[in-house]
Amino acid sequence: MRKNYLLTPGPTPLPPEVCLAMARPIVHHRTPQFQVILKEATEGLKYVFQTKNDVYTLASSGTGAMEAAVVNLLSPGDTVLVIQGGKFGERWTEICKSYCINAEVIDVEWGKAVDPSEIQKRLKANPKIKAVFTTLCETSTGVVNDIEAIGKVVKDTEAVLVVDAISGLGAIDLKTDAWFCDIVVSGSQKGLMLPPGLGFISLSPKAEKLSESSKCPKYYFSLKAAKKAWAQTDTPFTPAITLIVALSEALKMVKEDGLEKIFLRHKKMADATRAAVKALGLELFAPSASSDVVTAVKVPAGIDGEKLVKTMRDTYGVTIAGGQAELRGRVIRVAHMGYIEEFDVIIGISCLEKVLKQMGHKFELGAGVKAAEEMFARKA
Amino acid sequence: MRKNYLLTPGPTPLPPEVCLAMARPIVHHRTPQFQVILKEATEGLKYVFQTKNDVYTLASSGTGAMEAAVVNLLSPGDTVLVIQGGKFGERWTEICKSYCINAEVIDVEWGKAVDPSEIQKRLKANPKIKAVFTTLCETSTGVVNDIEAIGKVVKDTEAVLVVDAISGLGAIDLKTDAWFCDIVVSGSQKGLMLPPGLGFISLSPKAEKLSESSKCPKYYFSLKAAKKAWAQTDTPFTPAITLIVALSEALKMVKEDGLEKIFLRHKKMADATRAAVKALGLELFAPSASSDVVTAVKVPAGIDGEKLVKTMRDTYGVTIAGGQAELRGRVIRVAHMGYIEEFDVIIGISCLEKVLKQMGHKFELGAGVKAAEEMFARKA
Numbered sequence: 001m002r003k004n005y006l007l008t009p010g011p012t013p014l015p016p017e018v019c020l021a022m023a024r025p026i027v028h029h030r031t032p033q034f035q036v037i038l039k040e041a042t043e044g045l046k047y048v049f050q051t052k053n054d055v056y057t058l059a060s061s062g063t064g065a066m067e068a069a070v071v072n073l074l075s076p077g078d079t080v081l082v083i084q085g086g087k088f089g090e091r092w093t094e095i096c097k098s099y100c101i102n103a104e105v106i107d108v109e110w111g112k113a114v115d116p117s118e119i120q121k122r123l124k125a126n127p128k129i130k131a132v133f134t135t136l137c138e139t140s141t142g143v144v145n146d147i148e149a150i151g152k153v154v155k156d157t158e159a160v161l162v163v164d165a166i167s168g169l170g171a172i173d174l175k176t177d178a179w180f181c182d183i184v185v186s187g188s189q190k191g192l193m194l195p196p197g198l199g200f201i202s203l204s205p206k207a208e209k210l211s212e213s214s215k216c217p218k219y220y221f222s223l224k225a226a227k228k229a230w231a232q233t234d235t236p237f238t239p240a241i242t243l244i245v246a247l248s249e250a251l252k253m254v255k256e257d258g259l260e261k262i263f264l265r266h267k268k269m270a271d272a273t274r275a276a277v278k279a280l281g282l283e284l285f286a287p288s289a290s291s292d293v294v295t296a297v298k299v300p301a302g303i304d305g306e307k308l309v310k311t312m313r314d315t316y317g318v319t320i321a322g323g324q325a326e327l328r329g330r331v332i333r334v335a336h337m338g339y340i341e342e343f344d345v346i347i348g349i350s351c352l353e354k355v356l357k358q359m360g361h362k363f364e365l366g367a368g369v370k371a372a373e374e375m376f377a378r379k380a
Numbered sequence: 381m382r383k384n385y386l387l388t389p390g391p392t393p394l395p396p397e398v399c400l401a402m403a404r405p406i407v408h409h410r411t412p413q414f415q416v417i418l419k420e421a422t423e424g425l426k427y428v429f430q431t432k433n434d435v436y437t438l439a440s441s442g443t444g445a446m447e448a449a450v451v452n453l454l455s456p457g458d459t460v461l462v463i464q465g466g467k468f469g470e471r472w473t474e475i476c477k478s479y480c481i482n483a484e485v486i487d488v489e490w491g492k493a494v495d496p497s498e499i500q501k502r503l504k505a506n507p508k509i510k511a512v513f514t515t516l517c518e519t520s521t522g523v524v525n526d527i528e529a530i531g532k533v534v535k536d537t538e539a540v541l542v543v544d545a546i547s548g549l550g551a552i553d554l555k556t557d558a559w560f561c562d563i564v565v566s567g568s569q570k571g572l573m574l575p576p577g578l579g580f581i582s583l584s585p586k587a588e589k590l591s592e593s594s595k596c597p598k599y600y601f602s603l604k605a606a607k608k609a610w611a612q613t614d615t616p617f618t619p620a621i622t623l624i625v626a627l628s629e630a631l632k633m634v635k636e637d638g639l640e641k642i643f644l645r646h647k648k649m650a651d652a653t654r655a656a657v658k659a660l661g662l663e664l665f666a667p668s669a670s671s672d673v674v675t676a677v678k679v680p681a682g683i684d685g686e687k688l689v690k691t692m693r694d695t696y697g698v699t700i701a702g703g704q705a706e707l708r709g710r711v712i713r714v715a716h717m718g719y720i721e722e723f724d725v726i727i728g729i730s731c732l733e734k735v736l737k738q739m740g741h742k743f744e745l746g747a748g749v750k751a752a753e754e755m756f757a758r759k760a
Contacts, residue, residue, distance in 0.1 A: 004405065011406045011621060022622060023403035025384065026391050026575055028699050059577050060600065061439045063617040067600045076597075098599040189618060195406055197439050197577050197620030217456075217597065219478040220440065220447045237443040238569060240577030240620070241391060242402060319408050 004317045007348045009139045009167055009294040011189040011196055012338035018193055021249040022242050029241050035233045037248045042230070044251025048169060048192070048259070049184055049202050051176035056226040057247070058199040059240040062166035062187025065199030067095050068221035069162050069183045073131055073207060075215035076100035080131045081122055081159070083114045083145070086138035087324050088164060096133070099216050104129065110141050110326065111296075113289035116149040123157050130210065131160045137168035137293040140324045142333060144172065144291035151180035160207050166190060169200075170254060171266045171293045171337045182207035188243060191266075191293070193250045193338040197243045266292040268379050269336035269345050272372040276349040279371035280356065280363045285331045294335045296327075303359050305329040311355045318351040342376055384697045387728045389519045389547055389674040391569040391576055392718035398573055401629040402622050409621050415613040417628045422610070424631025428549060428572070428639070429564055429582050431556035436606040437627070438579040439620040442546035442567025445579030447475050448601035449542050449563045453511055453587060455595035456480035460511045461502055461539070463494045463525070466518035467704050468544060476513070479596050484509065490521050490706065491676075493669035496529040503537050510590065511540045517548035517673040520704045522713060524552065524671035531560035540587050546570060549580075550634060551646045551673045551717045562587035568623060571673070573630045573718040577623045646672040648759045649716035649725050652752040656729040659751035660736065660743045665711045674715045676707075683739050685709040691735045698731035722756055 006013045027033050038057075045055040058064055070092075074080065078101050082092045085108030096103040106122065108114045114134065123129055132154050137144050147163055154161040160182035165174050169184070170191030176184050182204040189196035203211070203223065211223065219225075225236040254262065270292035274284060277297045285296035299305035306329050309322040321333040334348055349368040357365055386393045407413050418437075425435040438444055450472075454460065458481050462472045465488030476483040486502065488494045494514065503509055512534050517524050527543055534541040540562035545554050549564070550571030556564050562584040569576035583591070583603065591603065599605075605616040634642065650672035654664060657677045665676035679685035686709045689702040701713040714728055729748040737745055 004407075006406065006408060008408050010618060011408060014406050019403040019405070023399040025399070026386065026394050027384075028386060028388050028391060029576075031693065031699065059439070059441045060444070061617045061620070064440070064600045095599045098602075099597045187618070189621075195620065195622035196409075196618040197623060217479045219475045220444045220601075222478075237441045238390060238567070238576040240441070240575065240623075241569075242575035242623075243577060243620075313411065319411065 002317045004319070005344065005347050006319050007334050007340070007344065008319055008321045009190065009333055009335040009337060010187070012193065012335060013340065014195065015193055015250070015253060015339050017253065018246045018250050021246045024245065026241055029235065029239050034241065037245055039233055041244055041248040041251060044248065044255060045200055048251065048254060049176045050174065050178065051202050053202050053204055054227065054230055055200055055202040056223060056230060057239065057244060058201065058221065059197065059237070060199040061196055062185065062199050063091065064221065065185035065187065065201045066091060066164060068199070068201050068223060069185050070095045070099055070101065071214070071216040071218040071221055072211045072223045073160065073183070073214055074099065074101050075213065078102065078130050079104060079126065079128045080133060081106065081119065081129045083119070083132070083134040084108060085112065085114060085141065085143060086110055086135070087140035088138055089135050092133035092164065111143060111286040113143050113145050116146060116153050119150055120153045123154070123159060127158065129159050131162055133162045134164070136163055136165040136174055137172065137291045139167040139294060140327065141286055142291050142294045142296035143286045143289045144168070144293065147174060147181065148179045155180035160210055167337065168291065168293050170262065172291060173263055176202055188247065191337045192247070193253070194243065194246050197240050198247060265341070266336050268376065269340055270295055271379070272345050272375040273334055273336065273349070275375045276368035276372040279367045280353065293337055294333050296331045296333045299330055299332060300361055303356070303361055305332060308332060308355055308359060312351050316351050316354065318348060320348060345372055382697045384699070385724065385727050386699050387714050387720070387724065388699050388701045389570065389713055389715040389717060392573060392715060393720065394575065395573055395630070395633060395719050397633065398626045398630050401626045404625065406621055409615065409619050414621065417625055419613055421624055421628040421631060424628065424635060425580055428631065428634060429556045430554065430558065431582050433582050433584055434607065434610055435580055435582040436603060436610060437619065437624060438581065438601065439577065439617070440579040441576055442565065442579050443471065444601065445565035445567065445581045446471060446544060448579070448581050448603060449565050450475045450479055450481065451596040451598040451601055452591045452594055452603045453540060453563070454479065454481050455593065458482065458510050459484060459506065459508050460513060461486065461499065461509045463499070463512070463514040464488060465492065465494060465521065465523060466490055466515070467520035468518055469515050472513035472544065491523060491666040493523050493525050496526060496533045499530055500533045503534070503539060507538065509539050511542055513542045514544070516543055516545040516554055517552065517671045519547040519674060520707065521666055522671050522674045522676035523666045523669045524548070524673065527554060527561065528559045535560035540590055547717065548671065548673050550642065552671060553643055556582055568627065571717045572627070573633070574623065574626050577620050578627060645721070646716050648756065649720055650675055651759065652725050652755040653714055653716065653729070655755045656748035656752040660733065660748045673717055674713050676711045676713045679710055679712060680741055683736070683741055685712060688712060688735055688739060692731050696731050696734065698728060700728060725752055
């Protein structure tokens with residue numbers, strides 16, 4: 001007997017209700033029956049995005065929705081500003097380059113959030129910048145950017161603000177409309193408690209206006225086609241029916257709890273995790289900008305970070321994430337997104353203690369769990 | 381109480397084993413556990429594609445895989461030959477146009493298969509043609525094209541042969557390697573007994589060679605990225621995990637039955653359906669090239685085709701498809717793909733009889749089912 005626990009920043013664990021929704025007999029997508037589901041799902045997404053604008057659901061991973069943002073807004077030769085600071089910020093640059101778009105880059109040190117005044121400076125220096133690409137929560141470092149402040153900086157310029165909220169949406173606050181986010185993209189396998197396979201994208205009127213002059217080639221990711229179809233509660237191509245059925249189920253659960261309560265829950269899980277790892281003598285990777293979405297923790301000197309993750313997963317069934325790219329072996333990442341509650345955190349910390357102890361790290365067994373429990377007690 | 385039956389050409393019904401596989405707790409995609417599943421699925425796809433080449437699985441609908449074929453092979457300004465003859469043949473032209481590729485078109489009459497010698501003529505007339513885009517089974521008309529004959533025509537030219545096998549793969553024979561198909565694309569929601577949300581694409585060495593000079597922009601659909609990832613039993617972006625788990629389950633069932641037996645089953649279902657509709661005094665839409673994948677039947681004079689489909693579905697729970705584009709209201713389409721057996725055909729015909737009778741079409745009640753039963757008895 002071995003139970004498996006998932007504490008990774010995508011995919012995240014699925015509620016049994018969502019799992020079982022996917023086991024239902026499939027329905028055809030061009031039927032009144034499916035139209036009801038698509039409509040419910042779209043309304044639910046608008047609630048989570050905190051927007052009055054349309055939100056389109058694509059059959060793709062989150063990266064597909066990122067590509068949709070680029071190819072629908074821009075034309076080859078355009079100049080944009082990309083906020084990097086981790087693997088997923090860099091992805092914006094890669095996509096732009098693939099479409100011959102000049103990406104000016106603000107290269108934030110990994111583990112730090114971007115300074116919004118830096119964006120302001122760059123926009124002033126180059127009024128040709130058509131879009132600012134940023135990341136709500138950089139999954140590779142756990143850093144959260146101050147999108148509200150960035151929105152204030154971008155809103156009075158010609159540029160549109162594009163936010164990768166793949167990690168973070170439905171876990172921490174993101175007020176698409178109130179914070180002047182012109183495009184928000186997200187994915188299903190994070191805060192929304194679904195399997196991967198759906199990408200989401202919302203457009204403000206400002207973004208729609210820019211998209212009218214876009215000359216990047218596109219077909220599958222054309223949002224003009226999506227808009228036309230959605231107006232008839234339809235999709236331009238066969239949608240990922242099963243995942244949309246699950247989406248509508250998951251969004252019902254989100255609505256029932258309410259976003260505010262959900263954000264507080266994520267904060268509680270993150271605070272407890274942070275307290276626990278500190279009690280084990282570990283250091284946060286991003287102490288100044290650690291998100292409530294995923295916590296990156298430095299692997300202590302003398303400990304093999306990859307082996308730590310592998311042992312927790314393959315020997316004890318608890319899957320957390322290691323570091324990506326330049327952080328490989330140097331950090332571990334514990335997610336708080338979606339269907340995660342108090343006792344999931346306890347399990348994660350308990351297993352971390354077990355394996356750290358085996359690997360020779362010095363601390364008092366139980367210290368991490370104690371700190372987490374104390375945090376939960378304080379926040380009850 | 382009302383049971384629902386699906387006889388549409390995508391999505392198709394799901395085996396309970398496949399439904400339940402999707403209800404399992406999700407696994408992380410960067411784990412040895414998922415690698416086993418991805419490997420099994422890829423091997424299974426190679427069996428169904430009848431190819432030794434790699435087959436990549438994309439998180440997209442079939443149209444995404446079609447776009448992947450275009451953008452990985454070609455460059456803006458290239459000339460290609462597209463075989464049209466229905467809605468999905470036309471999609472090749474639309475995608476090519478979106479990427480500034482000149483599409484020469486063979487406009488086959490809807491309901492007819494393409495004459496391979498016409499392709500030969502066009503390739504001789506324009507040696508600049510870099511690719512021939514065709515369709516195994518045109519879902520909108522039920523027509524099957526002779527891919528084997530087309531392969532013989534294309535193989536000795538510079539052009540690569542691209543086959544849209546979204547409808548048809550796993551239902552009727554398609555020997556990717558033996559018939560010289562350079563790219564075959566497919567989707568999950570047809571013969572493979574899965575929900576929509578996965579696209580598949582295979583490349584021959586000839587296609588890979590052409591792809592090296594391709595200048596179309598691409599990122600999410602880059603097959604160079606897919607190839608690099610697959611070499612490490614990985615995917616370039618987060619895969620649609622749940623659907624791939626279901627894919628590996630469905631492909632086990634396919635392998636157990638064996639392709640030959642499966643193709644015979646599809647032929648039996650199609651033959652019985654054709655016999656039944658004829659016995660009801662109806663006419664096939666494509667008598668000369670009707671596939672064993674989906675049968676299109678002309679709506680008889682005086683009968684409202686859209687109402688027929690709607691009544692069967694909304695009153696009696698039996699979903700068949702109506703006509704698309706120029707065939708709207710003029711044909712009905714009954715699918716034989718995937719998880720469909722004898723008694724599904726009987727149900728479909730029985731319901732068709734019921735509603736046709738109510739709508740005033742003249743025939744002897746039971747005549748269709750009788751003809752189907754006779755066909756099954758003959759083929760038992």
